[in-house]
Amino acid sequence: MARKIVITSGKGGVGKTTTVANLGSFLAKFNYRVALMDLDIGLNNLDVVMGLENKVVYDLVDVVNNRCRARQALIQDATIPSLYVMPSAHTNVKITKEQLKVVIENLDPYFDFILFDCPAGIEEGFHRAVAFSDEAIVVVTPHISSIRDADKVLSILSSYGLSDVNVLINRVRGDLIVNKEMLSVEDIHYLLKSKIIGAIPEDDNIGTLSSLGGSLTGKGDATRAFYLLATNVIDGTHKIFDCTLNYRGILGSVRRHLKKKV
Ligand SMILES: Nc1ncnc2c1ncn2[C@@H]1O[C@H](COP(=O)(O)OP(=O)(O)O)[C@@H](O)[C@H]1O
Ligand SMILES: [Mg+2]
Numbered sequence: 427m428a429r430k431i432v433i434t435s436g437k438g439g440v441g442k443t444t445t446v447a448n449l450g451s452f453l454a455k456f457n458y459r460v461a462l463m464d465l466d467i468g469l470n471n472l473d474v475v476m477g478l479e480n481k482v483v484y485d486l487v488d489v490v491n492n493r494c495r496a497r498q499a500l501i502q503d504a505t506i507p508s509l510y511v512m513p514s515a516h517t518n519v520k521i522t523k524e525q526l527k528v529v530i531e532n533l534d535p536y537f538d539f540i541l542f543d544c545p546a547g548i549e550e551g552f553h554r555a556v557a558f559s560d561e562a563i564v565v566v567t568p569h570i571s572s573i574r575d576a577d578k579v580l581s582i583l584s585s586y587g588l589s590d591v592n593v594l595i596n597r598v599r600g601d602l603i604v605n606k607e608m609l610s611v612e613d614i615h616y617l618l619k620s621k622i623i624g625a626i627p628e629d630d631n632i633g634t635l636s637s638l639g640g641s642l643t644g645k646g647d648a649t650r651a652f653y654l655l656a657t658n659v660i661d662g663t664h665k666i667f668d669c670t671l672n673y674r675g676i677l678g679s680v681r682r683h684l685k686k687k688v
Pocket of ligand 1: 626
């Protein structure tokens, strides 16, 4: 049986799809069998972010309409063989909970993890994704509006009785935290009163990858932060990447100064 984890958020554009793509890639690099399911129907872009949009033959809507079997619609990643993506439709087609249940039940025996890319907010699409999840990761950015919306999502999630609910903080700027111009991980933990499972730094490489397609590689801070997130998900730990490390001490104050000038 797969561990089914929904990646959700109150606000849109905070990094759900980025998280699904990169967390999924690292889990698969640890040799787990991973399926990424795009449940952001109509606004879907997981296939594009993964660089697989040209390989889409069937999508989730074809599966629920019996035009193909669930496994036929899966696209295997070009570089990580145990990673698969279930693309979604570009039009806002209605899919019922019952239809989705059948698809997930079909995939369940073949995977260790199924990650759901969920639509933002608390509408029908959110409930449809959460209904079949065992666990949730709520993505926030260190801004009050994102945290306020995440708080609503967290309170709704508490009624679902999931086995684990965690918060992931994305787009963290270590220089701004040290300058006390951005909320820190501790501040957000205090405000949301929820477990923090990771902190991902703001990183230009992520923006570039989103447009070119593919997941993070190399030795950058965002790569290290997603690697740590994957180990936390696997082991149930809460080791948080320190986004402020490069901005402390004398060298750090020079970096902060330079960053302000950019
Ligand atoms: N840590 C980050 N650093 C820089 N850009 C990021 C980061 N996380 C996400 N982004 C960018 O923010 C935009 C929205 O991210 P996305 O994952 O599509 O959000 P969502 O799925 O929640 O709508 C994308 O252009 C993405 O490249
Ligand atoms: Mg998205």
